[in-house]
Amino acid sequence: MKYVEANFDGLVGPTHNYAGLSVGNVASLNNAAAVSNPRAAVKQGLSKMKALHDMGMTQGVLAPQERPDVYTLRRLGFSGSDAQVIQQAAKQAPALLMACSSASSMWTANAATVSPSADTADKRVHFTPANLANKFHRSLEPTTTGRILQRIFDSEQHFAHHQHLPDNDLFGDEGAANHTRLCSDYGTAGIELFVFGKHATDLSQPAPSKFPARHTLEACQAVARLHGLNESNALFIQQNPDVIDQGVFHNDVIAVGNGNVLFYHEQAFANSSLVIEEIERKFGDSSLYLIEVKTREVSVQEAIKSYLFNTQIITQANGDMAIIAPTECKEHPAVHAYLSELVTRGTPIKQIHYFDVKQSMQNGGGPACLRLRVALSEQELAAVNQQCLMSDTLFAQLNDWADKHYRDQLSFADLADPALLTESREALDALTNTLNLGSIYQFQS
């Protein structure tokens, strides 16, 4: 049977803005209060999706969330009509309005952890939405994320959906941003690398001291249990606390894997040589390519600025791999030189494609943050909501939709404007029709 790895990218929502909400994410803090362009942002994402579709990849779309989240603002004591809730929050607690207006669900690498059927005990594809408990604005996402995933992967025979882990720092879970699967083929059993920032129940273990460790070992173990993984196919790996303190807030800022290739920085993991030995042992055959980038080739700071590792490595129909990189990688001389040389080295990686996703990059989200990977058999793919798969028609429809509903400029004054809520709801209402999602948002019930 044929297997593919589909990428489900998050559509950037109509309230995309720069609010400096993510301590530990250098780009988010540096661009706080910059003026955003939601229309350009959604179109940059769509162009990347279309390019992958044109390369023959299976490309899906995940809908954004309803923002501003007036329901949460009401829970926090703001009252009256929706317009009054927004106006009061803008005046009395602008930071809360900004958090409740974030379009952060666009980074779907954080939407969930996904284990393909080849790895799981019951041979179904398992999904656990990430609780994103470490950041208030992101902790508002998991319930709606779960609902969207259920509407897209809607078959009990093929798909198992779990509730997100309890919303507490003990189970801080950032989803697939800290999860990599290595395999010789998408359809054969692979190994799943779960990367965590700290041991929440053992404070004697090393942990970052300046920036938060968002993801815990305890969360990784819980998700592996839920997904029916076992000792031979799940590995729990600690991220190097020093790089978290330098701004590597997710593992996908310092390492990325695909198929039989792991591309990582020498400082990515705590006890790197032991980690690599364990990966080699559990992978089990000699076809594994370990591409380690040394600090003298690309420093951690250069990796963070260029997002060298927040790239997608994709396998094309002829078996060659390509790297989907942000244009920032071309602009950093050391990184550009590294990538240009990498494709000549005889590894499976043969091409680099650069994409402009600057609107997302300015909030710390590169090409890899924007996508959730789901490896699927032909039968599983047939059970997916087909309206959510990229096509020439859907691409044209979504571009027209963005032209009709999105602003091309957004600052705090726009977030305080109740008309933005009305515009967003109109956009999302139209989108649920296009994507055949039914009523997924609270305002639709």
Ligand SMILES: N=C(N)NCCC[C@H](NC(=O)CCC(=O)O)C(=O)O
């Ligand atoms: N690495 C991966 N997979 N995802 C990147 C997520 C970026 C996101 N930025 C933000 O949420 C910034 C929002 C703001 O500041 O307005 C975050 O820090 O969670």
